[in-house]
Amino acid sequence: MVKRDYYEVLSVTRTANGDEIKKSFRKLAMQYHPDRNGGDADATEKFKEAQEAFEVLSDADKRSIYDRHGHDGLNAQGGGFGGGVDLSEMFGDLFGSFFGGGGGGGRRQRQGPQPGNDIQVVVDIDLKEAVLGTKRTITLQTEDVCGTCNGSGAKPGTQPTPCRRCGGQGVTIQRQGIFQVQAACTACGGRGMINPDPCSGCRGNGRVASRKTEEIDIPPGVDSGNRIRHGGKGDAGSAGAPRGDLEVVVRVKEHRFFQRDGHNLICQWPVTFSQAALGGPIEITTLTGDKVRHELPRGLQTHEVLRILGHGVPHVRSPKKRGDLLIQVVVDTPQTITPEMEQLFRQLAVMEKAQVASPGKKSFFSKLKDWISPDEKK
C-alpha cells in the first residue's frame, strides 16, 4: 500500500505551524474516531493515518527527517508508531483512556495472535560485491518461543488461566458520557491470560532471547539503500502467528576509481598523445578484473567518453541485463621526455607553427637537483 504524504493527510501546507497541524488533526480525529463510527474499518484506517501523520509532523525532529527523506527516512530510524501522541492532553479524557491515557506502555493491544517483530540489519559491501553479488554471514539477536513452555509462559504441567479482570478479552471497556472507551487490561497486560505458575525458562514471558547466524545472499546489482526482505527470519510471533521478517539494508562503499551512475559504471582512463591522435587498441581492466580490448578512434579529445557495452552493473531483477562501462579518456602528458621524444615534439611544433620553449631550458626540478648537488654534474 502506498503511504500518503503526511501533509496531504492532514490537509495542511508544508510550512504549517504547530497550531495549524494540531487543529487539523483534532478535526480529523473527531470525525474518524472509531467510537464515533461504530468501529467502521474505513474510519479506523483514516483515524490511524491521521494519528501517524500528526505524530510525525508535531515532533520537530521527526518532521525534519520526514521533510528531508520522506517515509523511508523515518523507517530507517526504526521508530514505531502509535501511542506516542498523548491524546488525553489534547482532548481531555474524552478519548484519553482509549489510548491508555497516553502513559508509557499504554498502547492498545491487538487481539488474537500477534506476528513477530521485524529485524533490520545494515550490511556494508564494496562496489565490486554490488556488481557481482555476494554472501554475508550475520549474527542476529532474535526473540524465540521458549522451548520449555512452548510459548505459553506457564510452567510445564500447568495451564494459563483467563484473566478475571477482563474475562480473557485483554481489554476493559468503560462508559464515559456518550462514549464507550476501551483500554488494555492492566491485570494481564492485554494478553487476556494469566500464568499462576510462570515457566522458569522465560519467567512467564513465553519468549527467550536467542542469537543465531544467518547466511544471506546479496544479489548482483544492489545499490545503496536497497532493502532485501527475508520472510520469517525475524522475531517469533505469538502462538499461531507468523515470525517477523529480517530486512537487510545494503550500503555500498565508494570505489577509488569507479563510480556508479544507475546501471552504468564510470571511470577515467589515461591515453598517450599518440594514441589520442592516431587511435588504436587499448586494454581496459574492468571493476571486476576482466580485461577488455577497445579500439580508440582517431583524433580523440581529452575527456571524451567511450562506451563499453555490457560491462556496467546488472539489473537486480533481471541480472542478464547490464549497464555499460563509460570510459572518460584523459590525455596523459609525458612527464619524462627522452632526447628522441624531444626531437619529435620539436618537429611537431614546427609543423603546428606552435611556439615552444627553446632547447636546453632546464625544468624546475633539474635546476633544483643542480642546486642540491652541484658536484654530480662533473
Ligand SMILES: [Zn+2]
Ligand atoms: Zn486482563
Ligand SMILES: [Zn+2]
Ligand atoms: Zn517458558
